[in-house]
Every structure is written in C-alpha cells, then in structure tokens.
Amino acid sequence: MSAALHGGPDAQGVPLWDFSTNANACGPAPNVMHALRQADATRYPDPAYTGLREQLASFHAVSADRIVVAASASEFIVRMTAVVARRWPQATVHAPLPGYADYARAAQAHGLRQLPSAGDALLVWHTEPGSPDGCSRRAPATREGAVLVVDCAYAPLRLEGEAMPLPPQAWQLMSPNKALGLTGIRAAYAIAPAGSEQLQAGLQATAPSWPIGAHGVAMLAAWAEADTQAWLADCLPTLREWKQQQLHGCAELGWACHDSITPFYLAAWPHAPLLPRLRELGVKLRDTTSMGLTGHVRLSVQPPRAQQALQSAWRKVSS
Secondary structure, three states, rough: OOOOOOOOOOOOOOOOOOOOOOOOOOOOOHHHHHHHHHHHOOOOOOOOOOHHHHHHHHOOOOOHEEEEEEHHHHHHHHEEEEEEEHOOOOOEEEEEOOOOOHHHHHHHHHOOEOOOHHOOOOEEEEEEOOOOOOOOOOEEEEEOOEEEEEEEOHHHHHOOOOOOOOOOEEEEEEEOOOOOOOOOOEEEEEEEOOOOHHHHHHHHHHOOOOOOOOOHHHHHHHHOOOHHHHHHHHOOOOOHHHHHHHHHHHHHHHOOEEEHHHEEEEEOOHHHHHHHHHHOEEEEEEOHHHHHHOOEEEEEEEOOOHHHHHHHHHHHHHH
C-alpha cells in the first residue's frame, strides 16, 4: 500500500504560502488558543471523557451516550472500518470518488471489497460538503442495515446554501480543527445515531486508552462554546471576500476553477511538473491525484498577501 499523501508540511518543512490544506485561514481561533494554553498536560484526561462528552452532547442536543471520542477523523475512519470488518467479514464499502483517500485505504487494510454503488455496500462513507471539490450533495440511499457515516469536516465552513438534511441512521463525524485553524491538534468525535449501541460498543472496545490528550480535550471543549461559534460566524464573510479575490486572481492567471460552496475549490491543472518548482518558492498546492482526480489541484482560500505570493511564484515558474 502506498504512503498516505496529505497537504501541509512535508520533508521540506512548513510551506511559506500553504494552499494545500483546508484550515480556516482566519484562524487560529483566539479563545481556543487560550484554552490550549490553559490545558494541564501534566495529567491524564478522564479516560471516559465524561465532562467533554456531556458538553458536546449539549451542543448538539443529543444524549451523551451518543458521543464517540476519536483521536482524529482519520483514526475514526480506520476504527469504524475495523469494527465493521470484524462484525461482517464479507462487508463491502463505498467511498466517494474523488474523495479523501483514507476511506479506501482503511477498506484495503482490512480486506474489504469496495463497490462503486452506495446502494449495494454495507459501509458507506459520504462527505458533506465534499472534498476535494467543495460541493454539496445529499447523502446516498443505502440498503437496509447499512452503516452510513457522513464526514462533516467542512460543514462549519459552508459559505453558501443550507446544509443538506441527513438520514436518521447516519453517523456524523466531526473534526473541528480545520474550522478552528488548528489542524495540528488531532481530536475528533462522532455522533452516533439512535439504535447503534452494538456498533458503539465495538468502537469502544477497539479504542486505545485516552485517544485524545489534554490539548485535544481543550480544543473540543472550546469548540462547543458560544464565543467560538460566534468567532467562526464572523470568519465566514471574510472567507467569502477572500475567495472572490482569489478566484479573480486565478482567472487572471488563466486557470479554470470549479464552483464550490467552501473556502477551497478545484482548478484544472495540466502543469504537474511545475508543482515542485512552486514548492521551492514556498508555495504549496494540493495535487488531487491521490484523491482519485487527475489533472487538478485543490486550493484553499488564503489572505490577499498569500494570493499575491501565489501569482508572483506562478509567473516565475511559467515564464
């Protein structure tokens, strides 16, 4: 199996101008940073995360027993796949394509066959809004008894339209570090649907001790606070404005960009050999080949100064 590819820092270090990850470019969230500084890293968290789960449950208006804490969205993807594979050894999996590669990697690691049709699979992954394209789609219809997991990583960063309604049997996977501009803090949680106690028990049985540490607890607790949500709401108009500026700049460069409802989008990209040269100039874009889409890059929306650096670097490497 090939190594997982992601945006962000690489062997060359931290990109000076990073368009390759989908972190909120207005971040990090100030009050969450304060909570991180106050976190007590000298002690273990409560292994049951009792207070955190109650706080998240109140935020989502569900019972605390429906909150499943995870080390990250990626860790939950692997753990859910493992639980399904153990319970149904012949299970099949459907994942969006193009889409986040970890869905397919987890299926492959556990020997589960992947299907192109969501209606035929037992484990179905859906991302709303989607990545890499940043578009909104209704969750697919599934067969009776299927496990449907909706990855909501980008839901807090929706810039247009209303959220799609989710089926009552859907699991919701939440990883707010992107919305908070804090992708270096690895912590997530899922909201289990009612009646999923057996799967929840399997997820609990296969969880490591303390899947998240003190800083992950602090981030998730602060995420559920009103001040954090108010800060995020204030970010969205800025991100919309930066997005329009960035799309205009890309058009001036002759790039064909796709529509999206998020602060990231796709651009057609027949210039793959130029990506390393851009990286040498401190600019990193996300090649989407590993996500199942060749000939494109994904760009996150960045502030005007970064946009100017992108345009300058492109003119250097393309001249």
